[in-house]
Each structure stands twice: as structure tokens, then as C-alpha cells.
Amino acid sequence: MRVAIAGAGAVGxxxxxxxxxGEHQVMLIEREAKQFEPHTVEQAEWVLAxxxxxxxxxxxxxxxxxxxxxxxxxxxxxxxxxxxxxTVFAVRRVVARVNHPANEWLFNSAWGxxxxxxTPRVLAAMVEEAVSVGxxxxxxxxxxxxxxxxxxxxxxxxxxxxxxxxxxxxxRDAALVTILRGGRxxxxxxxxxxxxxxxxxxxxxxxxxxxxxxAFSH
Numbered sequence: 432m433r434v435a436i437a438g439a440g441a442v443g444x445x446x447x448x449x450x451x452x453g454e455h456q457v458m459l460i461e462r463e464a465k466q467f468e469p470h471t472v473e474q475a476e477w478v479l480a481x482x483x484x485x486x487x488x489x490x491x492x493x494x495x496x497x498x499x500x501x502x503x504x505x506x507x508x509x510x511x512x513x514x515x516x517x518t519v520f521a522v523r524r525v526v527a528r529v530n531h532p533a534n535e536w537l538f539n540s541a542w543g544x545x546x547x548x549x550t551p552r553v554l555a556a557m558v559e560e561a562v563s564v565g566x567x568x569x570x571x572x573x574x575x576x577x578x579x580x581x582x583x584x585x586x587x588x589x590x591x592x593x594x595x596x597x598x599x600x601x602x603r604d605a606a607l608v609t610i611l612r613g614g615r616x617x618x619x620x621x622x623x624x625x626x627x628x629x630x631x632x633x634x635x636x637x638x639x640x641x642x643x644x645x646a647f648s649h
Contacts (some may be wrong), residue, residue, distance in 0.1 A: 433456040433458070435499045436500045439459040439461035442504075446500060455462050457472075458475065482503075484588075488519075488520065498522065499522045511528075513525045514542050524546075525543050526544075527546070527548070529548065570625045581635055582633075583633070584628065584629070585627055592626060592627050595625075596623045608633065609632040
């Protein structure tokens with residue numbers, strides 16, 4: 432997969448290194464000369480340009496990318512990059528970094544964003560996930576805000592202990608996609624029994640999360 436990353440600061444470089452380790456092709460676009468340091472991620476293609484300028488993106492070959500990540504420290508820049516990537520260059524997947532929580536509502540399909548990643552929200556979700564048992568925790572917003580990745584840990588006294596997955600009656604716009612049990616990742620099958628301490632991962636639209644909670648409350 433070919434990925435373009437707008438912003439070669441600490442965040443952009445870290446993402447690039449992870450993607451390169453996963454054998455993806457990465458292009459880093461940076462407009463500040465002081466942050467243009469190709470030696471820090473040598474396997475990436477580096478472009479010194481303003482990612483908000485259409486001509487610069489054309490010269491960089493953004494139309495050849497499968498994914499664009501807007502990872503600068505400026506929300507306005509990230510929104511413009513996302514919009515250009517989606518509407519002008521028809522990039523299939525656009526991921527944008529949200530720096531300020533107050534701006535999170537802007538990062539949606541209207542601005543070309545498929546996935547918005549808000550560091551404060553992710554950190555808060557990780558804390559909730561670590562301390563919450565029996566509650567539903569939103570981990571990530573997916574697909575232009577149309578669905579969320581949510582998690583629930585079954586408590587020790589759960590009534591669902593030993594009951595098969597098939598007994599779980601989920602709403603239409605929700606799916607149990609993974610069970611984390613100890614060090615195992617389980618793709619749930621109808622006959623698989625649930626156990627106390629299971630971490631259940633669901634993909635669901637936001638408006639049915641309450642129904643998931645109710646499904647496990649009895």
C-alpha cells in the first residue's frame with residue numbers, strides 16, 4: 432500500500448516508521464525546512480512542499496496513493512489536506528489527526544475524512560477500557576463517523592458465563608467481531624462459550640450502543 436503522510440513532525444515520522452516496518456511505501460510531505468530530515472526515516476520518500484497546495488500534491492503524485500494521513504499539528508491544515516485528498520485526488524482512505532477536541536465535530540465526510548483520530552479521546556478511552564468492567568467503551572470512530580469500535584469486558588459475575596455466542600441478540604447495526612481472552616484473539620463462532628473477563632469488541636453505529644448495553648444487562 433502506498434501512503435502519503437502530511438506532516439513530518441514526531442507524529443508523522445513515527446507513523447511512517449511503523450508503516451515501513453509493515454512493508455508499506457510511505458511518502459512524507461513537510462513544508463517546514465527545519466523539520467525536513469530525511470535521515471530520520473531513510474526508507475520513506477520525502478517531499479518538501481506545502482500539502483495544502485494543489486500543485487504540490489499533484490507534483491508529489493498524491494493520486495497514486497491508497498491512503499493519506501493528515502498528521503500535522505494544525506487542525507486547519509489537516510482538514511484542507513483531507514478535503515483535497517478525497518475530492519480532488521479520489522484517495523480511497525483518508526485518516527486525519529485531531530489536535531483540539533473542540534474541532535472534532537468538523538472531521539467528517541464533508542471534509543473528506545474517513546477516520547478521525549483524536550489523541551485525547553483515544554487516551555481517555557484507554558483509561559476507561561483499563562478500569563471499566565461491564566460498561567461499553569468507545570475506542571475509535573470508523574468510516575466517516577458512521578460506526579464506532581466499542582469494547583465491553585464481561586464482569587466476574589456475568590450471567591453470560593458459559594452461554595454461547597449465538598444467544599447474544601445484537602441490534603441490526605452491530606456486530607461482535609472479536610473476543611480477547613487472555614493472550615488469545617478469538618474470531619467468535621456461534622457455539623463459542625463466553626467467559627468472565629472476556630473483552631468483547633463490537634463494530635456498531637452510535638445509535639445502537641445503548642441496545643448493546645441492554646443485551647448484556649440481563
